[in-house]
Amino acid sequence: MIDTQKIMAVWETNCKLDNVNIQWYEKSNNNKINRSNNLEPLEIDNSHYVYKGIIGPITTNGHYEYEIIHSLDTKIISSDFQFFPSVPGDSNLTYPIQIVGFADNQYGLSVFNRLVQSASQRTSPNFIIHAGDGVQEYNNLQQWQTDFYDPLTNYDLAQHAPIIYAHGNHDFDPRQLYVYTTDTPWYSLTIANTRWIVLDSNIDDIDQDIWLSNELSSPETKNKDFKIVIVHIPPYMEFWDPIAWHEKKEKHWGEFVRTRFAPLFREHGVDLVISGHQHNYQRGQFNNTVYTIIGGAGGELDFDRVEDWSFYNIVRQTHHYILIELWSDKIIWKAYNLEGSIIDSFELGKGS
Numbered sequence: 001m002i003d004t005q006k007i008m009a010v011w012e013t014n015c016k017l018d019n020v021n022i023q024w025y026e027k028s029n030n031n032k033i034n035r036s037n038n039l040e041p042l043e044i045d046n047s048h049y050v051y052k053g054i055i056g057p058i059t060t061n062g063h064y065e066y067e068i069i070h071s072l073d074t075k076i077i078s079s080d081f082q083f084f085p086s087v088p089g090d091s092n093l094t095y096p097i098q099i100v101g102f103a104d105n106q107y108g109l110s111v112f113n114r115l116v117q118s119a120s121q122r123t124s125p126n127f128i129i130h131a132g133d134g135v136q137e138y139n140n141l142q143q144w145q146t147d148f149y150d151p152l153t154n155y156d157l158a159q160h161a162p163i164i165y166a167h168g169n170h171d172f173d174p175r176q177l178y179v180y181t182t183d184t185p186w187y188s189l190t191i192a193n194t195r196w197i198v199l200d201s202n203i204d205d206i207d208q209d210i211w212l213s214n215e216l217s218s219p220e221t222k223n224k225d226f227k228i229v230i231v232h233i234p235p236y237m238e239f240w241d242p243i244a245w246h247e248k249k250e251k252h253w254g255e256f257v258r259t260r261f262a263p264l265f266r267e268h269g270v271d272l273v274i275s276g277h278q279h280n281y282q283r284g285q286f287n288n289t290v291y292t293i294i295g296g297a298g299g300e301l302d303f304d305r306v307e308d309w310s311f312y313n314i315v316r317q318t319h320h321y322i323l324i325e326l327w328s329d330k331i332i333w334k335a336y337n338l339e340g341s342i343i344d345s346f347e348l349g350k351g352s
Contacts, residue, residue, distance in 0.1 A: 002182055004190040005085045006056035007162045009066060010180060011077070012145075014047045017070050022053030024066040027080065035069075042179060048141060050179050058083050061093045079159040082126050084192045096325035096332070097192055098123045100157070101294055103131035103232070103276025105147065106170060108298020108319075111338065113151045115297055115321045118340050120155035123323060127191065128152070128161045131276035131294060132168025132201075132232030134181075144180050164189070164196060168232040168276060169253065172202040188215050194326055195224040197270075199261065201233035201254035201277075209260055216268035225350050226331060227270045234275035234293050235262040236309045238282065239302040239317075251306070265289050271348055272331070278302055281320050281335055283344055284312035290348065294335070296320040316343045 002008050009022055023035040041049035055066050067078040084097055100119045105112035119125070135143040152158035165181045167173075176183060185200035186208055197215055200208065215221055233254030244250045254277075265273060266287040276295035279302040283292045286309070295302075296319045303317055318337050325332040331348040 002054075002184060002189075003187065005058050006054055007058075007081075007083075008182060009053045009055055009068070011051050011068060013041070013049045013051070016041060016043070016049050019071040020051060020068065020076075022055060022066060022068050024055045024058075024064055026060070027063045027065050030065070044141065044179065058085055061085065077159075081160050081162065083162075084126070085190065093192060095192075095327045097127070098125045099127045099129055099324040099326070100125045100161075101129040101131065101274065101322040101324065102297040104133040104168070104279055104295035105298035106133050107136040107143070107147065108300070109147045109151070110298075111319050112147070112298040113154075114338055115319065116151040116155050116157065118336060118338070119321050119323070120157055122336070122340070125157065125161045125323075128157060128163045129230060129274065129324075130163060130165045131230055131274055132166050133170040133276060133295075133299065134165075134168075136170055138171045138173055149180075164198060164230065166198045166230040166232050166276075167200055167202060169202060172200075186211060188221070190220065190224065192326055193225040193328065194331075195221045195227050197221070197227070197229045199229060199231040199257070201231050201257050204254075204256045212261060212264055216264055216270070221268070225329075226272070226326075226348065227268070228272045228274065229261075229265065229270055230274045231257055231261070232275060233257055233277045234291065235265075235273065236286070236291060236307075236311075237278050237293075238305055238307045238309060238312060238315075239278050239280055240304065240306045241302070242304050242306055245306040262287075281314070281316040281318065281343065282312045283314040283346070284309075286311045290346070292322075292333075294320065294322050314344050318343065 020039050021036045025033045041051045061084050065080045068076040134148045188197045235258035270289050272290045275293050278293050279295045279299045320335050320337050322335045335344040337343050
């Protein structure tokens with residue numbers, strides 16, 4: 001997902017295809033078909049061609065179908081999704097809007113596979129959030145296929161639910177090409193009554209500070225009932241490898257998220273911050289903002305405490321995923337372990 005009204009569909013072929021485009025329509029009105037121009041792939045090598053097609057702008061809530069077309073209207077694939085770009089009050093807007101979330105699956109394919117399977121059995125989500133490190137090595141094509149997209153497509157999630165993705169340190173592309181994810185490092189979007197702000201903890205750049213300050217001050221954000229930030233490296237970390245944290249100075253990675261971004265979260269009343277990076281689960285409230293760490297989708301768990309910020313009242317050192325329900329007046333959050341048991345839950349109400 002790239003903004004409030006547009007989704008980017010990404011697919012890969014093992015050969016170059018001519019005259020490929022993507023079309024979409026609202027399922028109750030399939031006479032009104034929108035179609036993109038012909039798409040040119042990015043050639044990774046002689047057996048990997050990546051296509052990106054934009055679905056949108058979509059301006060009304062509803063159930064949509066998209067189709068990838070090759071030449072002479074030959075349909076390669078089709079799927080459906082539900083979209084919520086409009087403000088509350090639209091008669092087509094139904095609650096709850098369900099969102100599943102993961103982070104830091106990396107090389108932990110067997111764990112990630114089980115978590116995705118569990119999530120798919122629990123819900124058919126409208127959106128997926130990923131707080132970074134979807135693979136261990138960004139340039140490894142096999143990892144993107146087997147470790148990330150295979151579980152999400154095998155259990156029928158990624159075909160139907162747009163992914164809101166925050167880049168981590170393992171899936172950071174210094175060239176800013178981002179073959180398989182959005183190539184925008186920071187961005188924002190609206191889902192019903194909630195403003196989502198996605199930041200990049202890899203890029204210590206004043207441009208991101210300026211953008212964030214402007215975004216938090218904008219009517220698009222200020223007028224929403226809930227403001228949620230996704231950023232890979234948490235502003236406040238407590239668990240890591242002690243040698244890496246102290247001797248290798250990894251405690252300074254993404255330090256600007258705490259020193260420069262967190263004060264903006266407080267000033268502008270951000271309700272919820274979702275991070276990964278640290279491979280376990282934590283939740284606490286600080287300066288009226290709920291901070292969560294959900295980095296338990298497959299990477300080796302972190303057990304060693306290296307800091308104590310004294311506000312995290314929930315710590316779960318287990319693999320997990322989250323399920324968020326957006327309602328008209330509240331957010332319900334639940335975290336589940338590998339066995340499908342709830343390890344944490346809470347609610348956020350309007351103005352809480």
